Amino acid sequence: MSTAVPAATVTGRRAPAIALDRVARTYPGGVRALDEVSLTVEHGTFLAVMGPSGSGKSTLMHCAAGLDSPTSGSVRIDGREISGLNETRRTELRRERVGFVFQAYNLIPSLSVEDNITLPLRLAGRRPDRDWLRALTERVGLADRLSHRPAELSGGQQQRAAVVR
Numbered sequence: 001m002s003t004a005v006p007a008a009t010v011t012g013r014r015a016p017a018i019a020l021d022r023v024a025r026t027y028p029g030g031v032r033a034l035d036e037v038s039l040t041v042e043h044g045t046f047l048a049v050m051g052p053s054g055s056g057k058s059t060l061m062h063c064a065a066g067l068d069s070p071t072s073g074s075v076r077i078d079g080r081e082i083s084g085l086n087e088t089r090r091t092e093l094r095r096e097r098v099g100f101v102f103q104a105y106n107l108i109p110s111l112s113v114e115d116n117i118t119l120p121l122r123l124a125g126r127r128p129d130r131d132w133l134r135a136l137t138e139r140v141g142l143a144d145r146l147s148h149r150p151a152e153l154s155g156g157q158q159q160r161a162a163v164v165r
C-alpha cells in the first residue's frame, strides 16, 4: 500500500521513526545482503548497527532511508510505507524527513562547502537560513571553509560538512 498513513495512530501513539519488517535485499549476482531483517527505531533514540565489513550495514541504512528499495519486505518512515512509493515520492520524503551521512560523504566536488550544505534545501525550492547555516558551521568548525571545495578539506572537515548537510 502506498497511501500516506498518519504519523499518529488512533491511540495517539506516535509511529516509530523507522520500522522495517522482514526486509530482504538481494543484489544482482546473487549476494543476499539482508535476509528478512525486522527492526523498529523509536523517535528520539540512538541506535548503533555493528557488524563485520560486508555484513550489510550500509545496505540496511540505504533501505531504511529510502535510498534503495528492498527486494521484499516493508519499510515505514514515520508511519509511512515507502516500499510502494515511486522514485519521485521517495525523493521528496527523503528530502523532508531523512538526514543521511554517507560512508563516503558524497560531497559534490565542483560545489563549495556552502553550496554542498544548502543543495538539498535549494533543490526543494527553499531558502537557506543564513543565521542557522552560520551557527551550524561555527559549531563544527567549518565557518571559515564555506567557500572551499571538498578536495581542499581534511577528511574530518569533509565528514562534518556531510553531517551539516
Ligand SMILES: Nc1ncnc2c1ncn2[C@@H]1O[C@H](COP(=O)(O)OP(=O)(O)OP(=O)(O)O)[C@@H](O)[C@H]1O
Binding pocket: 027, 028, 029, 031, 033, 051, 052, 053, 054, 055, 056, 057, 058, 059, 060, 103
Ligand atoms: N551494488 C552491489 N552489488 C552487488 N553486491 C553488493 C553491492 N553493494 C554491496 N554488495 C555486497 O553486499 C554485502 C553487504 O554490503 P554493505 O555495503 O551493506 O556492507 P557493510 O556492512 O556496510 O560493510 P562495511 O563495514 O565494509 O562498510 C557485501 O558482501 C557486498 O559485497
Ligand SMILES: [Mg+2]
Binding pocket: 057, 058, 059, 103
Ligand atoms: Mg558500509
